[in-house]
Amino acid sequence: MSENTELNYTKKDFASDQEVKWCPGCGDYAILSAIQTALTHIGRKREDIVFVSGIGCSSRFPYYMNTYGYHTIHGRAPAVASGLKTANPDLSVWVITGDGDSLSIGGNHLIHALRRNVDMNIVLFNNEIYGLTKGQYSPTTQPGHITKSTPYGSLDRPFSPAKLAFGASATFIARTLDADANHMQEVMLEAEAHRGTSFIEIYQNCVIFNDGCHSQYVNKESRNDHSIILTHGKPMVFGGDIKKGIILDHLRLKVVELGEMYTEEDCLVHDKHNEMLASLLVAIDADPAMPKLYGVLYAVNDVIYNEQVTTQIVEVKAKKGPADFHKLLYSGDTWHIE
Amino acid sequence: MSALTEVESVVIRFSGDSGDGMQLTGTQFSNTSAIMGNDIATFPDYPAEIRAPQGTIAGVSGFQIHFGSREIFTPGDEADMLVAFNPAALMVNLKDLKKGGTLLVNSDAFSDSKIAKAGFEANPLDSGELDGYQVIKVPIDSQTIEALKDIDLDTKSKKRCKNFYALGMTYFLYHREMQTTLEWIKEKFSDHPELLQANQTAMKAGAHFAETLEEVVSTYKVSSAKIDPGIYRQINGNTSTAWGFMRAAQAAKLPLFLGSYPITPASDILHELSKYKEFDVKTFQAEDEIAAICAAIGAGLAGSLAITTSSGPGIALKGEAIGMAISYEIPLVIVNVQRGGPSTGLPTKTEQSDLFQALYGRNGDAPLIIIAASRPNDCFDMAYEASRLALEHMSPVIMLTDGYIANGTEPWKIPDIDAHYAQIKHKMLDPNSVYTENWSWISRDPKTLVRDWAIPGMPGLEHRIGGLEKDFKTGNVSYDPANHQKMSDIRRDKIEAVKENIPLQEIEGEPSGDLLIISWGGTYGAVEMAMRALQKEGKKISLIHLRYLNPMPKNVGEIIKNYKKVIIPELNMGQMVHIINAKFGCNAIGYNKVQGLPFKISELKSAFTQALNEV
Numbered sequence: 001m002s003e004n005t006e007l008n009y010t011k012k013d014f015a016s017d018q019e020v021k022w023c024p025g026c027g028d029y030a031i032l033s034a035i036q037t038a039l040t041h042i043g044r045k046r047e048d049i050v051f052v053s054g055i056g057c058s059s060r061f062p063y064y065m066n067t068y069g070y071h072t073i074h075g076r077a078p079a080v081a082s083g084l085k086t087a088n089p090d091l092s093v094w095v096i097t098g099d100g101d102s103l104s105i106g107g108n109h110l111i112h113a114l115r116r117n118v119d120m121n122i123v124l125f126n127n128e129i130y131g132l133t134k135g136q137y138s139p140t141t142q143p144g145h146i147t148k149s150t151p152y153g154s155l156d157r158p159f160s161p162a163k164l165a166f167g168a169s170a171t172f173i174a175r176t177l178d179a180d181a182n183h184m185q186e187v188m189l190e191a192e193a194h195r196g197t198s199f200i201e202i203y204q205n206c207v208i209f210n211d212g213c214h215s216q217y218v219n220k221e222s223r224n225d226h227s228i229i230l231t232h233g234k235p236m237v238f239g240g241d242i243k244k245g246i247i248l249d250h251l252r253l254k255v256v257e258l259g260e261m262y263t264e265e266d267c268l269v270h271d272k273h274n275e276m277l278a279s280l281l282v283a284i285d286a287d288p289a290m291p292k293l294y295g296v297l298y299a300v301n302d303v304i305y306n307e308q309v310t311t312q313i314v315e316v317k318a319k320k321g322p323a324d325f326h327k328l329l330y331s332g333d334t335w336h337i338e
Numbered sequence: 339m340s341a342l343t344e345v346e347s348v349v350i351r352f353s354g355d356s357g358d359g360m361q362l363t364g365t366q367f368s369n370t371s372a373i374m375g376n377d378i379a380t381f382p383d384y385p386a387e388i389r390a391p392q393g394t395i396a397g398v399s400g401f402q403i404h405f406g407s408r409e410i411f412t413p414g415d416e417a418d419m420l421v422a423f424n425p426a427a428l429m430v431n432l433k434d435l436k437k438g439g440t441l442l443v444n445s446d447a448f449s450d451s452k453i454a455k456a457g458f459e460a461n462p463l464d465s466g467e468l469d470g471y472q473v474i475k476v477p478i479d480s481q482t483i484e485a486l487k488d489i490d491l492d493t494k495s496k497k498r499c500k501n502f503y504a505l506g507m508t509y510f511l512y513h514r515e516m517q518t519t520l521e522w523i524k525e526k527f528s529d530h531p532e533l534l535q536a537n538q539t540a541m542k543a544g545a546h547f548a549e550t551l552e553e554v555v556s557t558y559k560v561s562s563a564k565i566d567p568g569i570y571r572q573i574n575g576n577t578s579t580a581w582g583f584m585r586a587a588q589a590a591k592l593p594l595f596l597g598s599y600p601i602t603p604a605s606d607i608l609h610e611l612s613k614y615k616e617f618d619v620k621t622f623q624a625e626d627e628i629a630a631i632c633a634a635i636g637a638g639l640a641g642s643l644a645i646t647t648s649s650g651p652g653i654a655l656k657g658e659a660i661g662m663a664i665s666y667e668i669p670l671v672i673v674n675v676q677r678g679g680p681s682t683g684l685p686t687k688t689e690q691s692d693l694f695q696a697l698y699g700r701n702g703d704a705p706l707i708i709i710a711a712s713r714p715n716d717c718f719d720m721a722y723e724a725s726r727l728a729l730e731h732m733s734p735v736i737m738l739t740d741g742y743i744a745n746g747t748e749p750w751k752i753p754d755i756d757a758h759y760a761q762i763k764h765k766m767l768d769p770n771s772v773y774t775e776n777w778s779w780i781s782r783d784p785k786t787l788v789r790d791w792a793i794p795g796m797p798g799l800e801h802r803i804g805g806l807e808k809d810f811k812t813g814n815v816s817y818d819p820a821n822h823q824k825m826s827d828i829r830r831d832k833i834e835a836v837k838e839n840i841p842l843q844e845i846e847g848e849p850s851g852d853l854l855i856i857s858w859g860g861t862y863g864a865v866e867m868a869m870r871a872l873q874k875e876g877k878k879i880s881l882i883h884l885r886y887l888n889p890m891p892k893n894v895g896e897i898i899k900n901y902k903k904v905i906i907p908e909l910n911m912g913q914m915v916h917i918i919n920a921k922f923g924c925n926a927i928g929y930n931k932v933q934g935l936p937f938k939i940s941e942l943k944s945a946f947t948q949a950l951n952e953v
Contacts, residue, residue, distance in 0.1 A: 016802065018814060047797040052636070063802050063815065068794040070639060071804030072632070073662050079629035083636025083644075084794070086620060087595050091640070091794050109632075112625035309620055316615035323617040325585060329752045333518065334571045335373045 009040040016066045022057060027178035027204035031125065032064055034184035035094075039067075041185075042092065042192050049092045052081040054101040057132045058125040058204075061096040075106020078113035078122060082305075085118050089306045092192065093120035100130045103139040103159050111168035116305035117196040121188075124161055124201045125178075129210035147209075160285035162297060165199040166278060172198040173278070173298040177218045178205060183229065183294060190296055196304050203292075217292040230281075230295035235267040238291055246291075253280050255290060272299045341556045347406025348512060348560055349414035352504075353431045354423030354444075355392055356385055356399040359501040364401025365747075366505060366519045372572055372749050373518055375562030376405040379863065380747045381413035381936070384686060393447075393455045398430045407561040411713075411863030413746065415938040419511075421504055423447060423478070425456035441471045442507065444500070446479035474551065478503055485543035489536050499540035506544025513559050516541060568751040575714040575743040576603075578750070579647075579673060580610035582721025584617050585755060587643045589722070590729055590762035593618045595637035597630040598647045602685040603741040604675035607647040627655035631672065635659060638668050641766060641793040643725055647673040650692045651682060653736075654699065660734055661700045662805050664829065667780075667789050669728035669764070671721075676740040676859075678934045687934025688742035690859045691910035696736045697888060697917070703826050705833040707731065708888040710738040712862035715750035717743065720885065722759055729764035731836055732788050738887070740909075742936045743860040765791040767799065774798035780813035786839075787832035836889050843891040847873060847880030852953045853946060854901035856926065858884040858914055861937055865907060868942035877950055884914075895922045905929055905949045907942055 014036040022028045039049065049067040053059035055074035062069025072080045077095045085093045095113075102110045102124050113122065129147065130136040136149040137156065144153040165173050172194040176187040184202065191198035203214040217226040224240040236246040243258040245267035256262045271277055278298035284290040317323075350367065352360045361382050368380045383400040390397030404414035419440040422428040424447040435441060445463060453461050462468055463475055482503040486496040502523070509516055520538055527534035573581075587594035594617065598608040612621040620637070624630035631646040638644030648656065653674045663670045676692045678684025696708045707727050711720040717739055724737040753759065767790050779801040782789040792799040801813060809816035810824050847869065857865045862883050869881045882897055884890065898904055898918075904926035906915040915928035929945040931937065 018802075045797065047795055047800055050794045063804065065802070066800055068800050069802035070666075071802065071806065072635075073658050073805055076628060076632040076659065079624065079632035080636040080639070082629075083595065083597055083622060083633030083638075084640045085636075086622060086633070087593065087637035087640035087642045087644075088793075088795065108625050109629050112629065313615045313618065313620075320616045323588075323614070325588060325617075325755060328581070328584075328614075329571070329755070330569070332571060333369055333373060334569050334752070335375070336569050337375065337565045337567050 007043065007045065009046070011036045011040060013046065014039050014066050016064055018063050020064050021060065023208050025207040026057070027127070027206070028058060028061070028125065030178045030181060031123075031184065031202055031204065032061065034181050035123070035188055036065070037181075038185045038188035038192070041189055044092045048090065049094070050081075050084060051094045051096055052077045052084065053096040054106055055132070056098040056101045056130070057206075058096055058098040059101060075101050075104070076109060077101070078106065078109040081120050082113055082116065082118045085120050086306045086309055089119070089310060095120060095122040097122065097124050098131070099124065099126045099128060099138045099140040099161070103161065103164070107139075111164070114165055114168040114170040114197050114199060117169075117171050117302055118305045119195055119197070119307070121191045121198045121200065124199070125204040126161060126201050127204045127206040127210055128158075128213045129206050131206050131209055135209040142213075158286070160282065161201045163282040163285055166282045166298065170199045170298070171196040171300050171302050172296070173282070174198070174296045175201045175203070175292070175294050177203045177214070177294060179218050179220070187296065190299075194299055196302060227292040227294055230270045230272075230293055230297065232270055232272045232296065235264050235269050237264055237267055253284050253290065270295075272296045275300065342559055343556050344559045344561065346408055346560070347404060347410060347414075348419070348558060349402065349404045349417045350419045350421070350508065350512075351400055351402040351417040351431055351434065352421045353398055353400040353427035354501070355426070356387070356390060356397045357392070358399070358423050359498075360399045360401050360423075363501045363505050364403055366522065367508065367514070368403045368405070368747060369572060370509070370514050370518045371403065371405040371560075372570065374515060375565075376407065376560055377410040377563040377565055378403060378405040378749060379410045379413045380404070381742065382745050393424055393426055393452045395426050395430055395456065398427050400427070400431060405560060407563045409563065410748075411867050412936070412939065415940050419508070421508065423500070423504070425453045425458055425462070428462060429456040429458065435471065437470055439471055440474065440511075441468060442474045442476065442504065444478040444504070445475040446477045476507070476547070481543070481547065482540050486536050486539055489532055489539065491532050491536055495533070496536060499536050502537045502541040503544035506541040506546075507548040509541075510545040510548035511557050513557060516545065565749075566751055570749045570751050572747050573715055573718070573750040574745060574747040575711065575717045575739055576606035576675070576745070577610050578715055578717035579711070579721045579737075579739060579744075580607050582718040583611070583643070583645055583671070583725060584614060584619060585718070585759050586722045586725030586762060587617070587619070589760055590643055590725065590764050592641065592643045592764065593620065595634060595642035595644050596621045596647065597624055597632070597634035597637065597644070598622070599624050599627045599630040599652060601627075601649045601652050603677055603744050604647045604649045604652075604673065606744070607673065607675070627652040628659060631656040631659040634670060635663055635666075635668065638663075638670050639793065643729065644669065645671040645673065645725075647675070649675050649677050649685075650679050650695065653692065653695060657700050660706070661702060661704045663734040664700070664704045664706055665805050665808075666803050667732045668734075669732055669791075670734040671724045671728050671737060672734060673721075673737045673739065675744045676738060678932070684934045686741065688740045688860065688936060689909050689932060689934065690738070690740055690861070691913065691932065692738065693887070693910065693913040693917070696738060703829065705830055705888070707733055707735040707833060707836055708738065709735065709886050710859040710884070711743060712859065712883055712885060714743050714746045714748045716885075718750070718753070726762045727836060727839070729762055730788070730839065731786065731832065732765055732791060733833065738859055740860040765789070767792050767796065769796035769799060772799065778811065778813050779803065780808060780810070782828075786835050787828055834889055837892050840886045840889075840891060842893050843882050843884070843897060845880055845882055845897060848878065849880070849897070850900035851878030851880050852902050853877070853879045853950050854898060854904045855879065855881045855946065856884065856904060856906045856914065856918060857881065857908075858887060861907060861909060864937040864939050864942055867939045868946060871939070871943055872946055872950070879946060879950065890921075898922050898924050902953045903927070903949055905946060907937060907945065909937065
């Protein structure tokens, strides 16, 4: 990693000359801005940063970044990015994807990228709908939801992206929201600092096909009552007028009101390195009685695929000596014809 | 001592249950023959199931070797000798044994139940159906066990040495020297002294037994062949392919990256390349065929020589990503080791029916370079060529081989790599010498239409590429109608321009005549032998064997005009014949076979003769 404190980039340095063409009011604008700002703080040179995307509204993202960028094919960005990072581990690699791109057509690549723990960042814009194909239900659409392809209501059981990532052995799972620029930036910086695959889900609003799908836990008026911003080492408390917290009750997470019966001291303290706790945190995702969780849900260090590839080459070279094609050609049985 | 006959060439087929070690036995015989100076060609024939039920037809594994004192191009049509370890092996292979040929059978395996399982109505050793062959009945199981009676091993392990017992017999019959194989056993079983001793003893016992066999009326001697002087080794097509890529990466001074997903019969390229980390080879066994090519594309974007290897069904899955590589204009080599299709088809059997897929198997007008290897040792050259063309023309290249040449082994005169495989000039920019103001990633050489190659890490050359249509000048997304026409023209013309960078087509035979054979891919050996035989008979017949399929060499159209008739033999239902007729407006006829088997020289000879008679 190149440590350069004299880069002095501004957000503008990361904006390409292309006109941004998302719908007016789309959550993607805020995400683009947050990532461009975050990149001014990561200490990486612009030429060492690569954005890779698949297909969908979110996947137009690389065109708007003044870095290297590849707009690939539907669902395959994690695979392209895995090859890119493995071939050149010195790059800062970012995958930009949506709920259709990464959880439906590209589900296989997502889980295997997480399993291998290639050192890159996967940013999933979750708006619970297909936008670019104009309004069909996605793998995160809520049951019963009316969409273009489900006029009588969706019958599919949705995925929880965080739970899926946890099941796929992700080493870093975070969630943030398009309505909070500062929180997005914080999460991006922590994701970039994490060694291994960082999985970031962003609740993103599609103004055209699924407007307000996350409003309860994203809008300023209601989000304090329906979400918690998790901080490592801090108790899990939330709430507007009425303060609430999360306690552990017989292997279940439970919301309690703080006051007479419970105080902050009774609440669970977030430990992002605790795998058991993470399993509980991702389990409440679909429970409407529970608040939505923002922040880094889980972060552990584990072996990193691209590093192991590099190490293995070094080890084999040390053992076998330098490559010699002549030696290879003449290895095994040879014979001389006069 | 029995009579000694000197012969020009011999074909032997070893066959048994898939657990009997037939591939190993055949490989030992062929290595020894090559080292003794014979020209050879071999072909393994193994079932798709790893261990099909014992004694069944489905579980029969075979290995054929053709060795001679003259040039050998194919593993041979019919066998002079068949070694059958059980009734099923006899059932499957007897039809390929020459009338009057030698048949060595393991009589211990001919129990009533095994005979019935193989589908014989009566014991073929007694029923008279083997009349007309020279049958050598030997209780190989029991004789092997008897020979090993002083060795401290269980009976089952002793019985497993039977393949070396039989190999010893064949070494005596064909005057092979045992030394190479005995040394191989010594190395292989260096950690298991009992097995080392048992296998060596079994082999020697087999040879001694053959010496005393009354039934043996004749032994055969095959003198060394007249072969180009040089140092030789054996190589099969998949290894040769892998090494060609490794050398190309060295010649281009780029790291090599393989993205692959296991599939028969291509997996051995992955296995081979994964051995050579010291050559800076990175192999990525992906979660599926699509991820395999996409990871390769990613590595190519990062500046590696990127390859992906598969077979027809896998190539079908890669189609969209191949289109992306065409649209991106990046170097990438896609290897298709063809097998029988459609769908899962015949995984372990050979065919060349993916030519249309290579040419047309993508959405949109998506041209790319296609080349095909003609024999096992040609795979090295063609893998190197595929890499060269991909890097020099910033284009995906499909390299076609097939199950027959991928698994077939033949001697290879070790090339002078410093003279012939030394340098590939790729298009990667030196960022220090680029004037970055107004630089566009899509700027191209006006003559070859090849674009520059800038990769992440190069300052000032940051750019975005996508699968959407690109503006001819800026490389930005463009929906302009005239621009799409222009870019489509460029993609076509860029591939056509490759003609200037490939050798002219060579003609084998006279430059004009009655019949021109056009062949491509792994059929070369059989076609060549059939043509030579007819030329010897005075027929006016010539051959062009195509290695560059798209674009074709410039002179192909001219060559075709000088013959009265054109015939195109292919292991498919007629693909190249369709292309040649469409391209050159000639009335070429096809000779086609899709039985999962290579052409026999004899069938080609009669097909060509018939075509000549109709001239």
